Amino acid sequence: MGQRASGELQADTDADAGDSADEALHKDEIFDLMSNHRRRYAIHYLKGADDPVPLAELAEQVAAWEHDKRVEEIASAERKTTYTSLQQTHLPRLDRAGVVDFEDGEVELEDRVERLDIYLDIVPANSISWGMYYLGLSAFAILVLAALWVDFLPTDGVPVLAYPAVLIAMFAVSAGYHAYVNHKYRFENLERPP
Incomplete structure (x- = not known):
């Protein structure tokens, strides 16, 4: 009896692990989904919609972005x-991945699309890596603190805590600006998808 209960528990644990593995999108699958501009455009348009979108409406907007035209200018063939x-x-592919619900000629995003958000952020071409920026800022902070430690920096007339306060303020301002830039270049905040 004890062995049977233990086996049932193991089967339940394995089933739970299988469920979470089925729900996870692997990096390769995410990059495959995002490799096509029509799928990216469709996701971008659907992120701005509150209700299911008719396929005809979605196709018009995607075609407009593809041809760099307004919706009214799109030719019938396009x-x-x-x-x-x-x-x-494209929509059946996104539906199989659980990113959209495509049924009866209407398309709606699923909650699973949130797992793609980190891969949809846009990095401006002229920007430096935030990792390198913070590494440089940290190196500067270490130099300032080391200079304070060996009495290399003047402390006459300047409170000793002024230097660390300035360093903390630099990190706080940098982090605030970093958060602002990340929000500004979020995929869903862009007017036109990349």
Whole structure:
């Protein structure tokens, strides 16, 4: 009896582990999903929608972005090509991955799309890596603190805690600016998808 209960517990644990593994999107799958501009455009448009979007409406906007035109300027052939491609290839692929719900000619994002957000952020071309920036700022802080330790920096007329306070303020301002830039370049905050 004890062995049977232990076996049942193990089976339940294995089933739970299988469920969470099934729900996880692997990096390779995420990069594959995001490798096509039509899928990125569709996700971008759906992020701005509160309700399910008709496939025809989605296809019009994706075609407009593809051809760098307004929706009203899209030719029938351009609209049809995009519609067919979304219907037959891209939306079923996103639906199988659990990112969208594509049913009865309407498309809606699933909660699972939030797992893609980290891969959808845009890094401006002229920016330095935030990791390198913080590494440099940390090296500067270490130099200042070391200089204070060996009495190299003047402390006459300047409170000793002024230097660490300035360093902390530099980190706080940098972190605030970093948060602002990350928010500004979030995929869903851009007017047109990249």
